[in-house]
Amino acid sequence: MTTQPLIVLEGITKHYRMGDEIVQALRGIDLQINPNEYVAIMGPSGSGKSTLMNILGCLDWPTSGRYVLDGVDVSQLDDAALAAIRNRKIGFVFQTFNLLPRATALKNVELPLIYAGVPPQQRRQRAIAALESVGLGDRLRHKPPELSGGQRQRVAIARALVTEPSLILADEPTGNLDSKTGEEIMQLFERIWREGNTVLLVTHEDDIARHARRIIRIRDGRVESDHINPTPHVVEPIEQQQ
Amino acid sequence: MKRWATEYVEVLQSAVESLRANPLRSLLTSLGVMIGVAFVSLMGWALRSLDAAWEATLSSLGSDMLYVDKWNWAGGGNWRLLMNRKNITIDQAEEVARRLQSADMVYISADSWGRTIVHADQRASGVVIEGTMAIFGMLPSTNVAEGRFFTEMEERNATAVAVIGDGIRSTLFGNRSPIGQVIRIEGRPFRIVGVMEKRGTLFTDFLDRMVYIPLPAFFGLYGRYSRSMTIAAKAQSPDQLDALRDELTGIMRAVRKLAPNAENDFSINEAQVFRDQVANIRAVIWGVGIGLTALSFLVGVIGITNVMFVAVVERTKEIGIRRAVGARRSSILVQFLCEAMMLCVAGAVVGVIVCSALVAVLALALRESAAFLLPLLPAEIVLVAVVISIAVGIIAGFVPALRAARLDPVEALRYEA
Numbered sequence A: 001m002t003t004q005p006l007i008v009l010e011g012i013t014k015h016y017r018m019g020d021e022i023v024q025a026l027r028g029i030d031l032q033i034n035p036n037e038y039v040a041i042m043g044p045s046g047s048g049k050s051t052l053m054n055i056l057g058c059l060d061w062p063t064s065g066r067y068v069l070d071g072v073d074v075s076q077l078d079d080a081a082l083a084a085i086r087n088r089k090i091g092f093v094f095q096t097f098n099l100l101p102r103a104t105a106l107k108n109v110e111l112p113l114i115y116a117g118v119p120p121q122q123r124r125q126r127a128i129a130a131l132e133s134v135g136l137g138d139r140l141r142h143k144p145p146e147l148s149g150g151q152r153q154r155v156a157i158a159r160a161l162v163t164e165p166s167l168i169l170a171d172e173p174t175g176n177l178d179s180k181t182g183e184e185i186m187q188l189f190e191r192i193w194r195e196g197n198t199v200l201l202v203t204h205e206d207d208i209a210r211h212a213r214r215i216i217r218i219r220d221g222r223v224e225s226d227h228i229n230p231t232p233h234v235v236e237p238i239e240q241q242q
Numbered sequence B: 001m002k003r004w005a006t007e008y009v010e011v012l013q014s015a016v017e018s019l020r021a022n023p024l025r026s027l028l029t030s031l032g033v034m035i036g037v038a039f040v041s042l043m044g045w046a047l048r049s050l051d052a053a054w055e056a057t058l059s060s061l062g063s064d065m066l067y068v069d070k071w072n073w074a075g076g077g078n079w080r081l082l083m084n085r086k087n088i089t090i091d092q093a094e095e096v097a098r099r100l101q102s103a104d105m106v107y108i109s110a111d112s113w114g115r116t117i118v119h120a121d122q123r124a125s126g127v128v129i130e131g132t133m134a135i136f137g138m139l140p141s142t143n144v145a146e147g148r149f150f151t152e153m154e155e156r157n158a159t160a161v162a163v164i165g166d167g168i169r170s171t172l173f174g175n176r177s178p179i180g181q182v183i184r185i186e187g188r189p190f191r192i193v194g195v196m197e198k199r200g201t202l203f204t205d206f207l208d209r210m211v212y213i214p215l216p217a218f219f220g221l222y223g224r225y226s227r228s229m230t231i232a233a234k235a236q237s238p239d240q241l242d243a244l245r246d247e248l249t250g251i252m253r254a255v256r257k258l259a260p261n262a263e264n265d266f267s268i269n270e271a272q273v274f275r276d277q278v279a280n281i282r283a284v285i286w287g288v289g290i291g292l293t294a295l296s297f298l299v300g301v302i303g304i305t306n307v308m309f310v311a312v313v314e315r316t317k318e319i320g321i322r323r324a325v326g327a328r329r330s331s332i333l334v335q336f337l338c339e340a341m342m343l344c345v346a347g348a349v350v351g352v353i354v355c356s357a358l359v360a361v362l363a364l365a366l367r368e369s370a371a372f373l374l375p376l377l378p379a380e381i382v383l384v385a386v387v388i389s390i391a392v393g394i395i396a397g398f399v400p401a402l403r404a405a406r407l408d409p410v411e412a413l414r415y416e417a
């Protein structure tokens, strides 16, 4: 069985103009990622990880190069088309959670479905199911300020999963959590990956990257190394709560 | 189609939520719109009330009636010149009435202003005693609320009977029925046979303070030649008014023996003379109302634009989050436009409620002196006010909403307050 790659990057560059200076954040990235891979993108601060993640997440356009996602060349799409792709194909998990502070957990998870035009009844059911799958079935009506850091990140993960996207993109997902809570979140990613999702982590911590099955190292906007993780740190996923 | 509907229902809900999250700020922000809507509503209400007063004036004086009088009712012309006019005598008036061909109906009346009348130990002053004919009681604009008008027989016999205005009834009799009671006019007893319907308006408030007695009885009180007569003529239809005016003018000039080049020494009055007054009041209401309304809405637009700019900055992160999970630029634009609109509509609703209460209280408090005031805001005025406030919201919210929609999602996500 030949599978089509989920992501194909060819010669991706990204330049920022800072006054007279041009910052070359990405200097030509070639990359291929297949469905249901578990990848960590590593690199020191300022190496271009977030820039790459923003392009992969269709939040930004590359300066040059080609990006094919799920068979569609997205490097030339306009804003509305990219919004639709973010909505349907990508689930973001951020370091700072990025939840709407005044909305309940349920409402936060419903948000992508609202922009997908899913009718209210169905929206609610799917959001509840997603929250239950991350163990927050009893926190539907809580607002982010009433939840712990780990719980907030679970809400964010539920929001990423609820649209059943092709790609889960997580930028330093444990960066704001203590190590024990971080480990629990990594268990969750392990399970999500095993359920058939493609997971792409961005991190500068070896402790986090070692969970992934493939590790890509970036330095100065270029791929430095790209290899299969020979000794993945497998955490047994917690059982899904009812 | 459905997709959009789902999204915009949510947009409206979240707009309401963000107003509720900051109720005091929302209230203050929409104050300008509130006041603007109040001015629009009050202006519409005042104009409508004015129209009602004008209608009532037309119907009480009769839009098909001409009144030949020494005085010009509109108050125009030179006072001294009018003073020097000779009275229209009863003989002249009778001559005119006899010669007139094109009128449907003619009657002659005479007034004595500022009289005081007495019933038992009660007195009413500022009364107009009008000697008139029984035929006046048959005009469609003459409505007797209680009892009857005096008859031709009573007129011919100069019977001491009277029909009183509604204002006099309430002054002298309160809630009791005045029919059969006796009032004294110039010390002489008159028996009340009827009470007129309330018919005074903004321009003709004296109508409710009139006492109608047979013309010969009036002559008995004041003499035959002391007062100038009024000749009232009803046209066959309102479009015959000009022909009737021409005929009246011709006959009057002949009866008064005016030289061909002499000016008329009488006035031909009609209800329409109040039209200029109505137009003036209308212009003042419009001018003041439009000015104040425009000013309030301007203040409203500036306030709402500012608050929306602040809101966009405060919620930069939220915008980034929404964009990341799939909101298009247009979704963000619509969201912030809706919020600005909701602010305005909320302001409009408060404005309309406050105004309705004000108008109801005013109409109730002034029901004696200004019965023409409507107790309710006209529905279409309320509709106009709400539509204007929505437009104000769109105008005020557009630039901030555009700024929100144009935010770069990456930048917005990175924003920390």
Ligand SMILES: Nc1ncnc2c1ncn2[C@@H]1O[C@H](COP(=O)(O)OP(=O)(O)O)[C@@H](O)[C@H]1O
Binding pocket: A016, A017, A018, A023, A024, A025, A043, A044, A045, A046, A047, A048, A049, A050, A051, A052
């Ligand atoms: N919006 C921007 N404007 C200018 N320079 C930027 C911008 N975003 C990132 N950069 C620069 O690009 C480089 C890569 O940044 P980033 O992708 O955030 O790195 P990382 O996430 O690996 O720390 C850095 O030198 C950074 O300063």
Ligand SMILES: [Mg+2]
Binding pocket: A049, A050
């Ligand atoms: Mg980074």
